[in-house]
Structures are given as structure tokens and as C-alpha cells.
Amino acid sequence: MKSVEETLLLQDLITHKNIQNNLSVPQLVEKILSRNEGMLTATGAVQATTGKYTGRSPKDKFIVKDEICENFIDWGHVNQAIDENKFEQLYEKVIAYLKDKNELYSFKGFAGADKKHRLPIQVINEYAWHNLFARQLFITPTEEELNTHRSEFTVVSAPTYKADPKVDGTNSETFILVSFKRRVVLIGGTEYAGEIKKSIFSVMNYLLPQKEVLPMHCSANVGQEGDVALFFGLSGTGKTTLSADPYRRLIGDDEHGWSPNGVFNIEGGCYAKCISLSQEKEPQIFNAIRFGSVLENVIINTKSRLPDYDDTSLTENTRAAYPLENIDNIVSPSVAGHPNTIIFLTADASGTLPPISKLTKEQAMYHFLSGYTSKLAGTERGVTEPQATFSACFGSPFLPLAPSAYAKMLGEKIDQFNTNVFLVNTGWTGGSYGVGRRMKLSYTRAMVHSALEGELNTVETVKDDVFGLEIPMHVPGVPDEVLVPKNTWANKSAYDEAAKSLAIKFHNNFKKFTQASDDIVQAGPLYKPE
Numbered sequence: 001m002k003s004v005e006e007t008l009l010l011q012d013l014i015t016h017k018n019i020q021n022n023l024s025v026p027q028l029v030e031k032i033l034s035r036n037e038g039m040l041t042a043t044g045a046v047q048a049t050t051g052k053y054t055g056r057s058p059k060d061k062f063i064v065k066d067e068i069c070e071n072f073i074d075w076g077h078v079n080q081a082i083d084e085n086k087f088e089q090l091y092e093k094v095i096a097y098l099k100d101k102n103e104l105y106s107f108k109g110f111a112g113a114d115k116k117h118r119l120p121i122q123v124i125n126e127y128a129w130h131n132l133f134a135r136q137l138f139i140t141p142t143e144e145e146l147n148t149h150r151s152e153f154t155v156v157s158a159p160t161y162k163a164d165p166k167v168d169g170t171n172s173e174t175f176i177l178v179s180f181k182r183r184v185v186l187i188g189g190t191e192y193a194g195e196i197k198k199s200i201f202s203v204m205n206y207l208l209p210q211k212e213v214l215p216m217h218c219s220a221n222v223g224q225e226g227d228v229a230l231f232f233g234l235s236g237t238g239k240t241t242l243s244a245d246p247y248r249r250l251i252g253d254d255e256h257g258w259s260p261n262g263v264f265n266i267e268g269g270c271y272a273k274c275i276s277l278s279q280e281k282e283p284q285i286f287n288a289i290r291f292g293s294v295l296e297n298v299i300i301n302t303k304s305r306l307p308d309y310d311d312t313s314l315t316e317n318t319r320a321a322y323p324l325e326n327i328d329n330i331v332s333p334s335v336a337g338h339p340n341t342i343i344f345l346t347a348d349a350s351g352t353l354p355p356i357s358k359l360t361k362e363q364a365m366y367h368f369l370s371g372y373t374s375k376l377a378g379t380e381r382g383v384t385e386p387q388a389t390f391s392a393c394f395g396s397p398f399l400p401l402a403p404s405a406y407a408k409m410l411g412e413k414i415d416q417f418n419t420n421v422f423l424v425n426t427g428w429t430g431g432s433y434g435v436g437r438r439m440k441l442s443y444t445r446a447m448v449h450s451a452l453e454g455e456l457n458t459v460e461t462v463k464d465d466v467f468g469l470e471i472p473m474h475v476p477g478v479p480d481e482v483l484v485p486k487n488t489w490a491n492k493s494a495y496d497e498a499a500k501s502l503a504i505k506f507h508n509n510f511k512k513f514t515q516a517s518d519d520i521v522q523a524g525p526l527y528k529p530e
Contacts, residue, residue: 063400
């Protein structure tokens, strides 16, 4: 396949006289400060703001419909199609727009720590701080690798270029367009850096299954005995927090592939939520935010230059981007064996799901396809309080293929490697959102630790009469009354109503998975609507 650099239009931009290639971290920091793109903080990190777009814009993401991918993409409201001609016209306009800029920034690197399955990429940015973000989030090549690097996918980011929906075929001024034919991601109209990271993840979700590799929206770590754990969950459910364990080495915090040889990180850095971050509760993340890191939409004291992680005046979706090397306890390179344990994380705003339950193989497939959680404030435009949502495979916004394709691969791997699966609720207890409270992080850590150490494999359980989940009766370090959700509610009838309401939502959502076997369908909540 031809390199994307061989296309004349992009080649013209790549060889632009003012493009700055693979600048070092100090050079990029100097550029950011001299261009007034950000502020140097007391921790040494750079702080930048993203304007009115402080989260992803899923309604503005499109895939170019062409002969390369037309028969493979799961087209719909997640994977919206855009006409190839519309893309080409906008592509040319954005390239011309960027060529007039005084300076551009290019990063060449990789997505995928496993050299057998990595994707050589290039990121071209209008902003220096976006290029620093890309450098910290993707895998930086050695000098030798850089000399032979040939990009197979390129991200072109022009945040100040705004689309005209009537002319360009977009839904708004913002656009995230993926062309598998051009092997280009085109981003404009938004300064939110997360679009750069997630666009490449979407690309990997399309390419890796062709190599018999399961792409996963999960964090991963490995214990002292070499046991590997995966943590699936949407943004805000605790993937980054729970995988940063001082007693386990971090493989990665968000995106992984599961190949025939084991697990590997797709990224070279972490993109952690900063809301209420403290050294006491999350020391590894707190201490990782130092020189070269990027703080996104975090409020900074203008005099002391100290970050205020409790200030959410810009957004609750405050973020920190830093390289994996800033975490002391990591696996390098970011590859490991096959998973012993899988944790499905959900932030249940109804307060009715158990804080931990052990899943059968069929229940695991049911909950993987369901991907239930509560979408938390700030992760997407317009989300201001938790909203119940079902995101297939815990990553529906990033799945170009049908969810069943990924679920089939996961089911086969669970069978092959006899992997234990748990559902962990990091959401509310004692009542729904607004009445109850978030589960204590110390309790969740204790439950996850017990699951990973095998302490819950033989413990006595009780079956939840609404959801059919097996709840451990005892977990070291956790009060027994916390384990059964109904016990934490003052109003038991209100619990019954809320639990049944959530069960109905599960059943209604699962109707779309018409190809699921009867065993998987029956593994859903026991309570069924009449």
C-alpha cells in the first residue's frame, strides 16, 4: 500500500518550508510560550485551554464512504458517512489554509507498542501545544526509527479552520473526518486535543481486526507474578485511576490490542482526568504531571502558577497528558501476556448495580455488548450531569465495525485463556445521583485487588434478584452492607423502582443485538418487563 506521504496534496504540506519536524519537548514548550498558546505552571507542565469545545464532538465525526471501506463499516449515527467529493473539497481547502500559516508542527511516531502490529503515523498541527500533546500520547521513535519512518496514516489538525455545513456537508463548524482511502484524518473547528488521540484509536479499531488483533478501550496492568488485568470502561469510570496501582506495573491507561501473543499498548502516554485530583488519592497520576506534560482546561493560579484541580469553572472534563515514562511503575516496552482477569467498569448513576459481581462467560458477553455506564459531565459537549447510556464494547464511538465483530473476538479469547470477568460499579451507592454518593475509591480499590488476587473465586455469593448477578458476601477492606446495593438505600421501595427501571433499559437496548445467542440474551437482568 502506498504511503500517505506519496499523495501530492499532502506531500506539498509536509515539505512546507515553515514546518517544524519532530521538535523535542523543550523546543515545543518554548514555542507554546512564545506563541502565547499556553502557560507554564509550577509543576513544569504547560496549561492550555480549548475554548468552547471542552470535550469530544461525536456528532461531528464522519467516515468517508468509498470503495475501500463501504462494505465493512457499521454505518449509522456513530459512523456517519460523508461523500467522498465533499471530503476532497474540504481537504484541499484545509491544506491550502494551513500552507498560509507562518509555522506548522509535525510529529512522526507510532500507534502500537508491539512492533508486529504498530501503525506508523504522522500528526501535523497548527498549534504547538497540540503537537506536544501528540508527542506525549503516541509512541516516539528512536533516531534510527525516525530515519526509516514512512507514515501510513496522517492526522491533519486545523483548529481555527471552521467548516460551512451548507457547503461542506458537515453538521457544524467542527469536523473530524476519517478517510481510509487517503489514510488521512482531517480535524478542524475544535481545539479539544482529545480528538487527535481518539481518531487514531478509531483507525486502529478498523485496521487491527484484519490482523486478528482485538482492539480494546481499556487500561491494563501486570502483577508481580506476571498476571495481566484489563479494565474496560468509558471515560470517567476509573480506568486510569484503577490501573495506576503501586503494586502492579502499568501497561497503559486507555487503548490496547490483544494479539495472539498477548496484550500491547496502542499509545505511549496517558490522558488522565484531573477533576478533584490529589496526591493523597492518586499519587501516581499527581506526580506524573511535570515538565512536558499538558494540562487541558485546568484552572491555574496566575500568581503561584499552581493548578487547582477542584476548579471546574471551564469544564469537569479537565485533563492531563503525559508520557508513560512519568509513571515509575511501568512495563517497558508496553507489552505483556494474555489477561488473567477482566474488569468491566461502570459508573451507574441509578445506584442499583452491585459494586462488584463475578460474571459467567454469557454474562460477560451480555455486559460487553451492552457497555452500560452513565455518561459523565464534560466528556462530550452538552453533557452537564450523568446520563444513562449504553456504549457497545465500552467504546461504541470509536468502533468502525459492528460491535458483534469485537464481541466475538473477545468471547473466543475468554474461552481460550479461561479469563475471569468481573463487573465493578464505581458509580453511586445509597441512592441515585442527587441522593446517594459516589462509591469510595478505597472500597473500589479493595474490591479490585481481591478480584485480581483470586480471593473472590471461591467466596460465598448471593444472587441479585433483579440483575441476576453473583455478589460476593465478603470482601476484605469493604463493609459487608456496601456490597448489596439495596442494603444501602433508606427507601427500599425507591430502590426496587430504580433497579427495575434500569433492568428494562438493559432489555430494550439489547433488542438491537439480533444475532446474539439465546444463552447470551438470557444472561441479562432477571427482571423483565411484562
